[in-house]
Structures are given as C-alpha cells and as structure tokens.
Amino acid sequence: MEQLRQQLGEIEAIGSVMALLQWDQQVTLPAGAHQARQRQVETLASLLYKMQSSEELGRCLERAREIDPSTLSGMERATIREAYREYSRVIKTRESLYRRISGLEVTAQATWEQARRENRFDLMAPVISEWISIRKEEAAVVSPGMDPYDYVLDEHERGSSVQKMDRMFERIKQPLIELLAKIKQPDNDTPGVAFPMEPQRELARKIIQDMGFNGRLDDSVHPMTVPVSPPSDVRITSKFIENNPRFGILAAIHETGHALYEQGRVEEPGLIALRPLSTGMHESQSLFWERMVGLSREFWDHYWPGSGLAKHGVKTGDGFYRYLTRVMPSPVRVEADEITYPLHILIRYEIEKGLFDGSLSVTEIPSVWNAKMEEYLGVTVSNDAQGCLQASLDIHWSLGIFGYFPTYVLGAIYACQLFDAADRDLGGLVRQNIAQGMFAPLREWLRDKVHSIGRLYETPEELLQVVTGKGMDPDGFVRHLTLKYSEINLTTRD
Amino acid sequence: MEQLRQQLGEIEAIGSVMALLQWDQQVTLPAGAHQARQRQVETLASLLYKMQSSEELGRCLERAREIDPSTLSGMERATIREAYREYSRVIKTRESLYRRISGLEVTAQATWEQARRENRFDLMAPVISEWISIRKEEAAVVSPGMDPYDYVLDEHERGSSVQKMDRMFERIKQPLIELLAKIKQPDNDTPGVAFPMEPQRELARKIIQDMGFNGRLDDSVHPMTVPVSPPSDVRITSKFIENNPRFGILAAIHETGHALYEQGRVEEPGLIALRPLSTGMHESQSLFWERMVGLSREFWDHYWPGSGLAKHGVKTGDGFYRYLTRVMPSPVRVEADEITYPLHILIRYEIEKGLFDGSLSVTEIPSVWNAKMEEYLGVTVSNDAQGCLQASLDIHWSLGIFGYFPTYVLGAIYACQLFDAADRDLGGLVRQNIAQGMFAPLREWLRDKVHSIGRLYETPEELLQVVTGKGMDPDGFVRHLTLKYSEINLTTRD
Incomplete structure (x- = not known):
C-alpha cells in the first residue's frame, strides 16, 4: 500500500x-x-x-x-x-x-x-x-x-446511464417549460446596474472571504477554479464586467463553491480516493453557494448595506436580489438563469444521445439545435456561431467531451437536496444564518458530509442516500424552483 | 542532431x-x-x-x-x-x-x-x-x-583558475583599500530619502520599460530574475522598502539587466549553446545596467524631473545620484556599494581557497572572517550572524556552492570593459544617450555582441577578446572606479 x-x-x-x-x-x-x-x-x-x-x-x-x-x-x-x-x-x-x-x-x-x-x-x-x-x-x-453513451455518461458521473438521465429529464422538462411561460420577462433586454468593476471586485472579495475561501482571486477570460495542490493551494478567478455585477460576483461565488470542496479535502499524498467524488458533485458545491445561498433574498439583505450598491441606484437588497434572479431566455448557456439553464442542457443531452444511438447525424445538429431552442426556450437562433457553436464556452464537443453536460443539471439537483438536508441537520436555521452572513455552519456541514468523504462511496447516488436519506430527487428541484420564482414573480418589482 | x-x-x-x-x-x-x-x-x-x-x-x-x-x-x-x-x-x-x-x-x-x-x-x-x-x-x-578549487572555479566560470583569480584580486585589492580610505564617509549612518514605496515602484516600472524589458515585475523577499522560458517568458521581482529607494530601484535595474540577457536570446528549443555564457557574464549584464548606466549622473539628470523625488526633498538629479553612490562600509555584502563590494568578495575567495588547499580549517572561518573585515573594510563584526553567517543572502556555502563568489567581481570588471567597448562602437555617444533616456542603442549592441552569442565561444575570455579587443582587464576597472569616486568625492554634496 x-x-x-x-x-x-x-x-x-x-x-x-x-x-x-x-x-x-x-x-x-x-x-x-x-x-x-x-x-x-x-x-x-x-x-x-x-x-x-x-x-x-x-x-x-x-x-x-x-x-x-x-x-x-x-x-x-x-x-x-x-x-x-x-x-x-x-x-x-x-x-x-x-x-x-x-x-x-x-x-x-x-x-x-x-x-x-x-x-x-x-x-x-x-x-x-x-x-x-x-x-x-x-x-x-x-x-x-456496454452501450457507448451509457459508457461516457458513467465516465463523468459514476452510476449514470441513458435510462436514468431520460427519467431525470422527463421529470423536469415540462414543468420548467410551463414555469418559464408563466414568468414575466423583464421589459428591458439588457437590464444592467451601473456598478463599476472595482467595487464589484471588492464586494466579491468580501463575500468569498466570509464564505471561508483562503487563497488568490485573480482575473481571467473565463472564471475558473484551479486546485493546484488541494487543500493547501487552490486558486480561483473571476471576470468582472463594467456595469454587469451579476456575472462577476456570481462567478466568484460559484468558483468559491468549487474551491471549498477542494480546500475541505484531507491532505494525504497518493490516497486518491480523497479526491472529489464526481463532476456532478463538484458542480453541486458551486451551485449550492451560487444559487441556494447567493441567489437568496437573505443573502442580499445582509450584503446590500455595505456593498456600495445604494450609491449606484440599487435602493434595497431585495432590488439587487430581483436583478440577479431575472429570468431571460437567451441563446447562450453560460449566461442562463436557473430556469432556462436545465433546458439548455436538455437540448445538448438529446442531441448527444441521438448522435450516439445513430438516430441523428452530425450534419443535422444545427437544424435540430435551432428547432429545440425555439420549442423549449422560445429563442430564435440567428446563426450557428450563436447557436450550436456557442460563442463563448461550449468547447466540449470539439474536445471529444460527451456525456458531461448532464452533470450541470445533476449538480443543481444535488445542491437543492443538500441544502434541504443541511437545513434539517442544522435545526432549520440555515436561512437565518445566511441573513447574518454566518456561513461557517453550512461550510462545516458540507465539509463533514461531502468534502472530506471523497470517493469513499463509489457513486453520487450512494452519497446522497447516506447524507439526505434519498437518491437523486428531480421533483424536489422542480418544486423548489416553482416556489422560488412564483414568489419572485408575484411580488412587485421595484 | x-x-x-x-x-x-x-x-x-x-x-x-x-x-x-x-x-x-x-x-x-x-x-x-x-x-x-x-x-x-x-x-x-x-x-x-x-x-x-x-x-x-x-x-x-x-x-x-x-x-x-x-x-x-x-x-x-x-x-x-x-x-x-x-x-x-x-x-x-x-x-x-x-x-x-x-x-x-x-x-x-x-x-x-x-x-x-x-x-x-x-x-x-x-x-x-x-x-x-x-x-x-x-x-x-x-x-x-585537476586542483579541486580550480575545478569549482571553472564550473562557474569556464576557464577560470586559482592562478587567474589570484592575479585579478592582486590588481584590485590594494588600490580599492586605498581608494576607500580617501573617500569621505557620510556623516549619517543610515542616510535615507523619505520616498514612499508606491512612487518607488512606479519609477522602477518606468525605468525598466524604457530599458526595454517586456514582462512582469512582482514583489518578493529577495529580488530575482526567473528565466521561465526565455526569451518569451522572463519574470523579475524586486523588493521595495519604505524610504530606502536605493535598494528597490537599483535591484529592479539590476534584475532587468539579467532579464535583457535572457530576452535577447534566440529561441531554438534544444540548441542549448544559446544559453547565457557563464555566471560572470550574466552578472556583467546586471551590473552593466545597474552600475554603468543606473549609477551615472546622466541617468538621474534624465529621470529626476518626472520622478516625484522633488516633492520628497531631493532637489536635483545630482543629489539623488550622490545618495545612490554613497560609500559606506558595512558587514553585509548585498547592501554594499561599488567600492566595498569587491572587498567583501575577496574575503570569501581567500577563505574558500584556504579551505580547499588545507591552509585553513572550517572552525577558523569566524576569526579569519572578522580579521579580514577589519583589515580590508575597517568594519568590526559584532557576531557571526552579522558576519560569516551573513544575515540575509549568503547561503552559498550551506548549499555547497564554492567558487561562485568571484563571479560577482568578474561581472563588474566585464561590465566596465563592455561599457567602454560599446561607447567606442557607438561613436562615443553612450553617455549622451543615457542623458536622453535612450537605451535602445546600448541594448541592441549588447544583444548583438553578447545576448545572441550564447556559448558559441567556450569562455568569457574569448568573448571579451572578440568584443573588446582584450581579455579581462582589472586595471581598467580600478581606473574607472578611482575616476568616478574621486570626482564624486571632490565636489561638494548638497
């Protein structure tokens, strides 16, 4: 040994x-x-x-x-x-x-x-x-x-298969399309907040420090987490855009979620089972902090007062929360909101599945892509660069990465389940903690239940079973989004 | 091949x-x-x-x-x-x-x-x-x-030997000790200029950019040049100290001299003869820029007006030049001036030689060190941490590096010769160029004669012969220092 x-x-x-x-x-x-x-x-x-x-x-x-x-x-x-x-x-x-x-x-x-x-x-x-x-x-x-698409799905998310992914997407597809139809779209196509880059960066630094991240935050073209030598050397980047605080601040929170997973590992050289469990579980950590914590009203009630946002026309924490949670179908995955994001992934999943089982040829990708964008998201794609070539980040297919996209949705589902389990274990006080900027209980719970466990269990399903008491739960995810966005939608915007 | x-x-x-x-x-x-x-x-x-x-x-x-x-x-x-x-x-x-x-x-x-x-x-x-x-x-x-000390000398500076180093030190030892005795010491033990760190850094950035350095300048505990992948990736650091602009600015110029050598190389993977020729030749490039250029009156006549130094009580470029060229014997090599530096090296050389030929035992190092410090520099060493253990940077002996110290003096001698040869080849206009902040002719001359030549010639002596028309010339070095410091010494300080 x-x-x-x-x-x-x-x-x-x-x-x-x-x-x-x-x-x-x-x-x-x-x-x-x-x-x-x-x-x-x-x-x-x-x-x-x-x-x-x-x-x-x-x-x-x-x-x-x-x-x-x-x-x-x-x-x-x-x-x-x-x-x-x-x-x-x-x-x-x-x-x-x-x-x-x-x-x-x-x-x-x-x-x-x-x-x-x-x-x-x-x-x-x-x-x-x-x-x-x-x-x-x-x-x-x-x-x-083994079925080849089962094989690639399982490579990225151990225990995953076409059958399981079909079942998962079936549970969320119609409910999300219907929820999307009910949500009021913002009047302005490009709502912005006149918040310059430097205060964005300062606010992000404060937040990630409060979350318990210990390391460098630099700028780069695409936000990323680099676990150089976890847990002792983990570095993140974000990208701050003038007057678009949504992107850079949420990206910093997202990457910090990834980074905390790496920093919560035990340091034992060569004991590789201490590595993070899977791509989906990693994404669950980033989305836990980005969506369950960062995209909550309590979070911005806490951060708004010291943020300097008031000087830039954002009059309440609630106002900023509504700005961040706006729902706006667009052709680009990486800019998508919580509701449309899973539908972007669904399109990719259905195309990959068709390519692998032979029901779809590669040359058909653009037309199928555009038809599904119209059907699921109501978005008309004007050209392939905006469509199936995805102008910014969807390099996956050109690098031969198939079966990876679904892990983004799995991560969102796991995050939702883990949040509920944490709230249960922490006496229902989690939202109250967030409202006080007190993240240590949540972080330590995640370290205890997920970060330090590595690959002790072979599949995410097993870990979820142990920690939350049940396997993957897409229905709970849909209920959570329906409740959250009905509530946002029903109250008046400022 | x-x-x-x-x-x-x-x-x-x-x-x-x-x-x-x-x-x-x-x-x-x-x-x-x-x-x-x-x-x-x-x-x-x-x-x-x-x-x-x-x-x-x-x-x-x-x-x-x-x-x-x-x-x-x-x-x-x-x-x-x-x-x-x-x-x-x-x-x-x-x-x-x-x-x-x-x-x-x-x-x-x-x-x-x-x-x-x-x-x-x-x-x-x-x-x-x-x-x-x-x-x-x-x-x-x-x-x-082969004599073992000849061997280690030759490892660091091809063609070097005890005989040659003895001859070199013999030419400079007495003249420098005598010159030192004639120079007025500053009244104040720790003359400083109340120049904060940020303007120091800004001034250094401007200078190294003018010199033609293309890359990052960061802070670190000890200034250094790291040729990661020369010529395309060369990084330098300096260390800026509040109210001590001498250290950080000269260090940035020094490291830039090293960096320009690396950036002047030709990029041909695996053709290792394109590497810098020797330790001494590398040091000649840093000292060329630090001492021959940066420690010149013309240089500060040019930089003083835009430097912000006037606001901090330095009333002329000449005043700053005098501050930088002050001569002050101290126990520490890395802080030494042009005159005492070679004497610091001589002490180390004589001790190393004695250790290798058996005329000196390791336990005698402290007493011999202190006696020579007194004799050559007039400095009384109060304890070994300040003396032969050198509080900051002389880690050489503990890492088994012997025969390296003389290359610091060789570098200073080569720098002086190369400067004269450059001035000759550039029509005697070098000082005038410096006074205009115009460094391209000097840099291109060095690239042409030294940087791009690598190890085509096997020894520094051969290269010097080709470029300057003669071998190593310690007498010219002594003449240069005598002239420079007599002139500084004879004119009144402000």
Whole structure:
C-alpha cells in the first residue's frame, strides 16, 4: 500500500504541476510565451502518460489488490479501486486510441475557433464525427458490451446511464417549460446596474472571504477554479464586467463553491480516493453557494448595506436580489438563469444521445439545435456561431467531451437536496444564518458530509442516500424552483 | 542532431517548469502550501535527473559526436560540446555522489537558518566540511588530477583558475583599500530619502520599460530574475522598502539587466549553446545596467524631473545620484556599494581557497572572517550572524556552492570593459544617450555582441577578446572606479 501511494503520489505531483501551468497560462503568462508553454505541457503530459501506464504501477496495483481488505481502511480500499479502474482504462486504450486521440486534440481547438469565427459548422462536423467514433471504440475496448453513451455518461458521473438521465429529464422538462411561460420577462433586454468593476471586485472579495475561501482571486477570460495542490493551494478567478455585477460576483461565488470542496479535502499524498467524488458533485458545491445561498433574498439583505450598491441606484437588497434572479431566455448557456439553464442542457443531452444511438447525424445538429431552442426556450437562433457553436464556452464537443453536460443539471439537483438536508441537520436555521452572513455552519456541514468523504462511496447516488436519506430527487428541484420564482414573480418589482 | 535537440529540448522544458515553480513559490504560492510544492519539486527533480543521465541521451550524444563537424553550424557544434560535458559530469558523479549530495541538500538549508537564528556557527561547520569533501571528490571523479578549487572555479566560470583569480584580486585589492580610505564617509549612518514605496515602484516600472524589458515585475523577499522560458517568458521581482529607494530601484535595474540577457536570446528549443555564457557574464549584464548606466549622473539628470523625488526633498538629479553612490562600509555584502563590494568578495575567495588547499580549517572561518573585515573594510563584526553567517543572502556555502563568489567581481570588471567597448562602437555617444533616456542603442549592441552569442565561444575570455579587443582587464576597472569616486568625492554634496 505504501508503494502504491508513493507511485500515485508522484502521478499526483505531476498532475498538480500541470494544474499550475494551466493557472499560470490564464493569469500570469506573457502574451508571446504560448509556444514555450505548449512545449512544457506536452513534455509533462508525455511523462505523465508513461507513469500512468507503466508496468511498475501495474505490478504494484496487482499486489495491492491481493491485500486482505479487512487490514485496510475504507479510503485505502477505495483508492485501490479507483486507481485500478483508471489504470485499466489507460492500458486498454493505449494501443488503439492514444495516438488517434492525441492527434485530434492538437487540431480540434483551432478548428473550433475557426468555425466560430467564420460561422461555419461544416468545419466542425468531421471533428465531431471522429470524436464520436473514438468514444464508441473506447467504450467497446474498455467496457465491452456496454452501450457507448451509457459508457461516457458513467465516465463523468459514476452510476449514470441513458435510462436514468431520460427519467431525470422527463421529470423536469415540462414543468420548467410551463414555469418559464408563466414568468414575466423583464421589459428591458439588457437590464444592467451601473456598478463599476472595482467595487464589484471588492464586494466579491468580501463575500468569498466570509464564505471561508483562503487563497488568490485573480482575473481571467473565463472564471475558473484551479486546485493546484488541494487543500493547501487552490486558486480561483473571476471576470468582472463594467456595469454587469451579476456575472462577476456570481462567478466568484460559484468558483468559491468549487474551491471549498477542494480546500475541505484531507491532505494525504497518493490516497486518491480523497479526491472529489464526481463532476456532478463538484458542480453541486458551486451551485449550492451560487444559487441556494447567493441567489437568496437573505443573502442580499445582509450584503446590500455595505456593498456600495445604494450609491449606484440599487435602493434595497431585495432590488439587487430581483436583478440577479431575472429570468431571460437567451441563446447562450453560460449566461442562463436557473430556469432556462436545465433546458439548455436538455437540448445538448438529446442531441448527444441521438448522435450516439445513430438516430441523428452530425450534419443535422444545427437544424435540430435551432428547432429545440425555439420549442423549449422560445429563442430564435440567428446563426450557428450563436447557436450550436456557442460563442463563448461550449468547447466540449470539439474536445471529444460527451456525456458531461448532464452533470450541470445533476449538480443543481444535488445542491437543492443538500441544502434541504443541511437545513434539517442544522435545526432549520440555515436561512437565518445566511441573513447574518454566518456561513461557517453550512461550510462545516458540507465539509463533514461531502468534502472530506471523497470517493469513499463509489457513486453520487450512494452519497446522497447516506447524507439526505434519498437518491437523486428531480421533483424536489422542480418544486423548489416553482416556489422560488412564483414568489419572485408575484411580488412587485421595484 | 535532430534527435539530440529533441531530447535536450525535453530536458529544457522540465527545467523551465521548475523555474516556474520557483517563481510561483516566491510570488504567488499560498503560505500553507510549501509541503505540497516540495513534493512537486522533488518529483520533477527526480524525473529530470533520470532524463539527464539516461542511456538514450548517452547514445544520442555519442552519435552526434561522430557527425562531420563541417556539416554543422557553430551553435550546433557548441551544443554538442556543452551537452557532452554536462552529461559526462552527471554520469561520473552518479554512483558515488548523487545520494550524498541529495541527502545533504535536504538538511543544509534548515541548518543554516537555525545557525543564523541562534548565532551558532558551530552548527554550520560540519555541513561546510561535508560539502568541501563532496566537491573534492567530485573534482577527483570528473577531472582527475585537476586542483579541486580550480575545478569549482571553472564550473562557474569556464576557464577560470586559482592562478587567474589570484592575479585579478592582486590588481584590485590594494588600490580599492586605498581608494576607500580617501573617500569621505557620510556623516549619517543610515542616510535615507523619505520616498514612499508606491512612487518607488512606479519609477522602477518606468525605468525598466524604457530599458526595454517586456514582462512582469512582482514583489518578493529577495529580488530575482526567473528565466521561465526565455526569451518569451522572463519574470523579475524586486523588493521595495519604505524610504530606502536605493535598494528597490537599483535591484529592479539590476534584475532587468539579467532579464535583457535572457530576452535577447534566440529561441531554438534544444540548441542549448544559446544559453547565457557563464555566471560572470550574466552578472556583467546586471551590473552593466545597474552600475554603468543606473549609477551615472546622466541617468538621474534624465529621470529626476518626472520622478516625484522633488516633492520628497531631493532637489536635483545630482543629489539623488550622490545618495545612490554613497560609500559606506558595512558587514553585509548585498547592501554594499561599488567600492566595498569587491572587498567583501575577496574575503570569501581567500577563505574558500584556504579551505580547499588545507591552509585553513572550517572552525577558523569566524576569526579569519572578522580579521579580514577589519583589515580590508575597517568594519568590526559584532557576531557571526552579522558576519560569516551573513544575515540575509549568503547561503552559498550551506548549499555547497564554492567558487561562485568571484563571479560577482568578474561581472563588474566585464561590465566596465563592455561599457567602454560599446561607447567606442557607438561613436562615443553612450553617455549622451543615457542623458536622453535612450537605451535602445546600448541594448541592441549588447544583444548583438553578447545576448545572441550564447556559448558559441567556450569562455568569457574569448568573448571579451572578440568584443573588446582584450581579455579581462582589472586595471581598467580600478581606473574607472578611482575616476568616478574621486570626482564624486571632490565636489561638494548638497
């Protein structure tokens, strides 16, 4: 076990260096140094791959799997399970797929950028087709007999499947479309608050400090959390936009949610089961703080007085809360509100499913995309750059990432359930705590129930069962949104 | 040749990642993350060592050495020469010394810190003894028959030797001691200028931009230049001290001199002969800008008007020049002026030489140190923390670095020669250019003659011969200082 941890610890150390390179690239790298950075990343990636696929690691894992499990801690057993799963995947895909994947990765991002710039989906189509073919072969090699879309869903969210996702989306699709129809749209297409960047940044710094984040907040093109060496070195960024405090402040809260998960981990090099459980569970932490806490009336009742917002025409905390919770269908996912966000994801899920089961061809993506945008969100897409090429952040398909999008909705559902469970465990005082800017009880509850637990349980369903007493609950999520937005909608705006 | 460059390029890439880790550690790393950083550094260092000592590299070098030299460029031939030299050193010391060195490195820095804190040289003595024994064995293994102190001198400054250093110090020792005796000491022990940190930083930023530096200037505990991926990613730091503009501004100019050397390199991955020539030549670039340019009357005639210094009681550029060029013997090397600095180095050189030839034992260091400080500088050392343990930066001996100190003086001598040669080549207009803040001609001259030449010539002597028409010239250095400080000394201070 010591030897295994030693080897996994070295792999972890190289991974953490690559995380630092990523942070540095977005925050401090000089403009002309991208080629040199590329050489660093490629050299490390190739060393990392050698370590991850080494015979030495294989032998070490075989020996570890022969240890009597009763002599190991739960976290040690989970570490062997996770490391073996990962090693098997690497070994099984090494011969057939590694070169194909590496080659495509080199060109894909540039192709996507050109396609967006020139509004030409036809440039992207062959890349997407090749990725789907790669993922299908990967599924066949790693998990023979498994449905390929089940395989990619399960890769991102252990225990997930088409059947489960279908059932989940079925529970939320119609209710959200109906809720959306009932909500008054704001008169002004681009409601703003004349709040300059510096006070936005100051307010965000105060909030994330109150939340208990300990680390750097920098600016970058896209907000991100970089767990360089969690828990001791976790860095976040946000992006502040003049007179649009919604984006930068909510992004800072969102990233802090991710960061607290990483900072709530136990530090034990090589014990990789201490890693965050899944993509969806990670997203549940960011959305817990962004939506359940940050998008609450109590939160802004607390922060409005010291925020300086009064000087900029926002006369009450409630006024700012209403500004932040406005619902406004738009073609862009990353700017979407709580109600329309899951519908953006649903469109992507339905398209991916069709691409994998063969009922949809890649060339049909634009027309299907636009039709669904119209049907679910009432949004007319004027061109593919605004539509299926998503002008800002939906790079997933061009990088071969399928089965990932649903985790954004899973995160929102988990967040809602965890919030209710926390409120139950903390004596129903959570909203009162928020109104006082007192976040320690919530944070410690999350650390205790989620952050420090890592991958002790194999799936998010198991963890939810233990912590909340039931599995994933989309109905509760719909009830929560219906209640919240009916209430906002019924009272008068200032 | 292509294969060799590929392998050397990968080694270079890992080295550049380690440079980034070092920069990050001094500038952005959170306080609690040093253990995690240590794991990253150790993992990378061990991978790097494997690459540097791999049989594959050895085979590749053997094949490269068989290539007909006439089919190679001068820089390619120099790359093979440098890479073979480095590989031989690594291979020859691998068996006998690698573990001994690694082990000592782990404990040495902590021991030095404790020794300084508790003012106990006796704690350091065994560490220094062990390092000397290691370096002697290294010399015996790598260059059998060579004098061990010659060997370490040559490691830092190719072509250097005890004989040459003796001759050099002999030319400067008495003249500098006599010059020092003639210079009026300032009445006040701690002359300061009431210049706050922010305008210091602003002035430094303006200067380094005018000099042509393109990159980040951050704060750190000790000023440094980190060539992460030169020429495209070079970062510097300085340290600004309230009401002591001398330290922070001169340090920023000094580091920019180092940085311009790195930014003046040609970018060709794996062609390692493009690296800076030697430690002394690197120091010549920092001192060129710090002392020949920054410590000139013309420089401050130009910068004083826009500096804001007038508001803080500095009434002329000349006044600030006199403040910066004050001569004041003190026990601390890193704060020393141009006149006393070489004498600080001489003390270290004489002690190192004695330790290596056996005429001095490690336990005698404190008494010899203090006697020489008194004799050369007229400074009474009150305790070892201020003396041979050097409270701030002289960590060299505890890390096993011997033969390095003389390069500080060599750099000053080279700088002086290069300045004269530049003035000759640029039509005697250099001082006039400085008075106009016009640094491009000087910088381009240095790029052309030094920065872009790398290690094409094997030794600094050869390069000096080509560029200035003569070898190292300590007499010219003494003449320059005598003239400069007689002039300052003879005119009245304001």
